[in-house]
Amino acid sequence: MTIASFGSHNWGMVVDVDKCIGCNACVIACQAENNIPINTQDRVERARSISWIRVERYWEGDFPDAKARFIPIMCQHCENAPCEPVCPVYATYHNSEGNNVQVYNRCVGTRYCANACPYIVRFFNFWEPVWPESLRNHLNPDVTIRSRGIMEKCSFCVHRIRRESRKARSEGHEIVDGAIQTACSSACPTTALNFGNFNDPNSKVSKMRDDQRHYTLLDQFATDPNVIYLAQIDADKKVGVGEAATHG
Amino acid sequence: MQQRRELDQVYTNRKLLNGQLDTPKWWLPTVVTLGLIVMIGIAVILVMVNKGLGVTGLARPVYWGLFITTFVFWVGISHAGIMISAILRLTQAEWRRPVTRAAELLTVFSLLTALVFPLIHAGRPWRIAYWIMPYDVARGIYPNIRSPLIMDPVAIGTYLTGSTLFLYIALLPDLGNLRDRTTGWRNAMYTVLSLGWRGNPRQWKMQTVGGILLSALMLPIFVSVHSIVSWDFAIASAVEGWHSTIFAPYFVIGAVHSGVSAVVTMMALMRWLWKWDDFIRPEHFDALARLLIVVATGWLGFTFLELTFALYGQDAPEIALREMQMFQWPWNGLFILFFLTAYAIPVPMWLFKRVRTNIALMFWTSILVNIGMWLERFLIIVPGLARRTPFVYTWEAYRPSPVEWTIFIWSFAWVTFLMLLFSKFFPLVPLFEQKESQVFTDDVMIGRAKVPAIVREAD
Numbered sequence: 019m020t021i022a023s024f025g026s027h028n029w030g031m032v033v034d035v036d037k038c039i040g041c042n043a044c045v046i047a048c049q050a051e052n053n054i055p056i057n058t059q060d061r062v063e064r065a066r067s068i069s070w071i072r073v074e075r076y077w078e079g080d081f082p083d084a085k086a087r088f089i090p091i092m093c094q095h096c097e098n099a100p101c102e103p104v105c106p107v108y109a110t111y112h113n114s115e116g117n118n119v120q121v122y123n124r125c126v127g128t129r130y131c132a133n134a135c136p137y138i139v140r141f142f143n144f145w146e147p148v149w150p151e152s153l154r155n156h157l158n159p160d161v162t163i164r165s166r167g168i169m170e171k172c173s174f175c176v177h178r179i180r181r182e183s184r185k186a187r188s189e190g191h192e193i194v195d196g197a198i199q200t201a202c203s204s205a206c207p208t209t210a211l212n213f214g215n216f217n218d219p220n221s222k223v224s225k226m227r228d229d230q231r232h233y234t235l236l237d238q239f240a241t242d243p244n245v246i247y248l249a250q251i252d253a254d255k256k257v258g259v260g261e262a263a264t265h266g
Numbered sequence: 267m268q269q270r271r272e273l274d275q276v277y278t279n280r281k282l283l284n285g286q287l288d289t290p291k292w293w294l295p296t297v298v299t300l301g302l303i304v305m306i307g308i309a310v311i312l313v314m315v316n317k318g319l320g321v322t323g324l325a326r327p328v329y330w331g332l333f334i335t336t337f338v339f340w341v342g343i344s345h346a347g348i349m350i351s352a353i354l355r356l357t358q359a360e361w362r363r364p365v366t367r368a369a370e371l372l373t374v375f376s377l378l379t380a381l382v383f384p385l386i387h388a389g390r391p392w393r394i395a396y397w398i399m400p401y402d403v404a405r406g407i408y409p410n411i412r413s414p415l416i417m418d419p420v421a422i423g424t425y426l427t428g429s430t431l432f433l434y435i436a437l438l439p440d441l442g443n444l445r446d447r448t449t450g451w452r453n454a455m456y457t458v459l460s461l462g463w464r465g466n467p468r469q470w471k472m473q474t475v476g477g478i479l480l481s482a483l484m485l486p487i488f489v490s491v492h493s494i495v496s497w498d499f500a501i502a503s504a505v506e507g508w509h510s511t512i513f514a515p516y517f518v519i520g521a522v523h524s525g526v527s528a529v530v531t532m533m534a535l536m537r538w539l540w541k542w543d544d545f546i547r548p549e550h551f552d553a554l555a556r557l558l559i560v561v562a563t564g565w566l567g568f569t570f571l572e573l574t575f576a577l578y579g580q581d582a583p584e585i586a587l588r589e590m591q592m593f594q595w596p597w598n599g600l601f602i603l604f605f606l607t608a609y610a611i612p613v614p615m616w617l618f619k620r621v622r623t624n625i626a627l628m629f630w631t632s633i634l635v636n637i638g639m640w641l642e643r644f645l646i647i648v649p650g651l652a653r654r655t656p657f658v659y660t661w662e663a664y665r666p667s668p669v670e671w672t673i674f675i676w677s678f679a680w681v682t683f684l685m686l687l688f689s690k691f692f693p694l695v696p697l698f699e700q701k702e703s704q705v706f707t708d709d710v711m712i713g714r715a716k717v718p719a720i721v722r723e724a725d
Contacts, residue, residue, distance in 0.1 A: 064325055065325035065326045065327075065662040066320070066325050066326065072659055074657055074658060074659050076658070091657065091659070100502065100503055100504045103410070103412040103413060103501070104412075104413050104414070104415070104501060104502065105410055105413055105415075106397045106409050106410055106413040106415035106416045107396050107397050107409060107410065108407055108409070108410050124396065125389070125390070126388045126389065126390050126391075126393045126394060126396060126397050127319075127388045127389015127390050128384075128387075128388055128389075128397070128415055129324075129329035129330065129389070130413070130415055130498075130502075132326070132327070132329045133327075133329050133330060133502055133505060133651060134501075134502040134503075134504060134505065135504070136504030136505075136655065137657070138326065138327045138655060138657060138659070138660040141326065142319070142324075142326070142329060142389065143318075143389070144318060144319050144320035144324075144325075145318050145320045146318065165390075166318045166319075166320075166389070166390075167318060167319065167388070167389025167390040168389055168390065169389075236504075236656065239503065239504045241504075
C-alpha cells in the first residue's frame, strides 16, 4: 500500500462505505471550513460547481427492491499522483507528510492537473469567488480564499494539521491519534470518514485499513491513493458498490 | 517535371517585386478588413482576460477545448516551413524554390499565433512568466521540467528562433535588391535590414553555408516540436484516448500533412493574387501533391495503428471512449467529416495528374485537408476529456462559447493579416532562388528528345 518512506507522518483517510448514509454533512462541513464559494444553481448546471468532497449516489435494482448506494469521493492524495508531474510551476506537489498539496500562489491555471486526474476531484475557479454580504464574517480566517483562474482541491484540511502539529510541538509531545480531524470526518455522523496517520501502526486508520474489505479507487492506474475505502457489506451479495466503482 | 521556361532577370525582378514596388488594388481593402477582424479578436481576448475563463464553454471535466485544439493545429501548420525549406533543401529538390519563403513565413506566423493560445488559455495569464521564464530566481524554485508544458515553450521557442533566422538569411539578397530599387524611408529601411549585402562571392558563400547549416540544425526540431506537443496529451496516463505511446510520430506526420497542405493553399492564393503564373506553376503543385499522397498515407497508417493499439489492449474504458468517438452523436458526425476531409476525398483525387495540376482543385482539396486535420485534433482532445469516467458526477458535455469561436476566427485573420503586411515590404517568392534555378536549368539531349534537367556543379 502506502510507501512508508516519509517522516513520522503519512496522513490518510479510511472511508467505510458501509457506514455512509449519504447525508452530505461532510460536503457542507467542507464547504464551510474551506471557504468554498456557494454552488449556485447556475454553476451546478454549467458543471462549474466546486465541492472538494462529494457524495456520489447510485441506484441499484428497481422499486421496491431499489437500493441507494453512496460513496464519498475527495482528492485521493495519491502517492503516484498523475496531477503532480504535469504542473509546469510546481503548484501541486507531494509534501513530506504524504499529502498532495496545492500552492495557490504558484498556480497559473493551466488546468493540466485537472485533466490528468482520473478521479476528477480538482476544481477550477472560472470566476472570482463571491459570497453574500451576510456570509462575509463567516469565512474561515485559516484558509486562503482562492482567486479566479486557479485550481483548488481537497487539502485534507492542512490548516488543521498545521495547527495541531504546532500545538503538539509547543507542548513537547507527539500528535495524539485522533487529535486531528478534517472538517468532513468531524462532521460525519456515522464515522464513515476516518482521518489519521498511516505511519503509526497503532493509529485507528492503520488498523482499519487492514480490514479485508479494503480497496482503493481506480487501482488500475496505480496511483497508490492515501484514501482507503472499505467495501459495503451486503446481505445478499458479496461485492459492494465500491468494488463496482473500482473496476468500472 | 521541370519544364524549361526562359525568364529574363528584369522580368523576374519586376514581377516578383510587384507587391513592394507597386501596391495591388485589392491589398488595402483586404488588409483593412482583416485588421478589423484582428482588432475585434484582440478586444475579445482582452475581455476574456479581464472577466476570466468563465466566458468560455469550458467546464468540468473538459478543461481544455477549442483553444488547445487550435494551438495544436497552428503548431501543425508550422511544420510546413521545416519540411519544405529544410528537408527539401537538404535533399536538393529543385521544385521547392519558389515555395521556400512562403513556407518559412507560414511557420513563423503560425508559431506566433500558436503561442498565444496556451498563454490566454491560462487562468492567470499575467503570471505566465513563472511558467515560461526558466530562471525565476525570485521564487527560489525552478519550473517543473518533467511537465510537457515546460518543454513546449522551449521547443516552440527554439523553432521560432531557428525559423526567423532562416527566413532572414534567405531574405538578405532580396533585401539588397529592394534597397537598390527604392528611395526615401524605404531605402533607409532596406539599407539597414540588408546588412550591407553587395552580392559578392564571399557573401553568397556565407549566405549559402548559413542556410544549409540552419537547415541541418533545424532537422531535430522537425521531430521534437510536435512530439513534445503530443506529450501534452500522451503523458496523461489516466485519460483514455490520450495516453498513447504512438502520439509523437503520429502528431509529427499529421503536422506535415496539414502543413504542406497549407503551403499548397497559400501557393494557389499567391499565384492568383499576384498573378505569378510564370513562377508558381502546375508542376510545383504536382510535386507537392505527390509528396502529400505519401505523407497522408503514412499518416493514415498511424491513425489505424492508434486505433489498433487502443483496441488491442481490450481495456473497457478505452473501448468505451473509441465507441463514443466514432459512434455517438455528435462525435460520429465529426469523425466521418474528419475522415472524409483529411483523407478519403483529397488523397484519391490527387492520384490523378489532371487534379494535381489543376490549381483550383488543389486549392480546395488542401483546404479540406486542414479542416480534417483540425477536426482530428479536436476529436483527440475533447472526447478524451469528455469520456464517461466511472463517476457519474463528472459526466458533462462541452460546447464552445461565442468567445472561443471569435478567438478561433481571429487566429486565421491574424495569420493572413501578418502575411499580407509582410508581402507589402518583402517579396513572397525568393528572387535569388528563382534566378538560381534558372541558372541551373538546362536542356539535355536524350536521343532525339530535348529533356529539361537540373545541372549542378560537382562539389
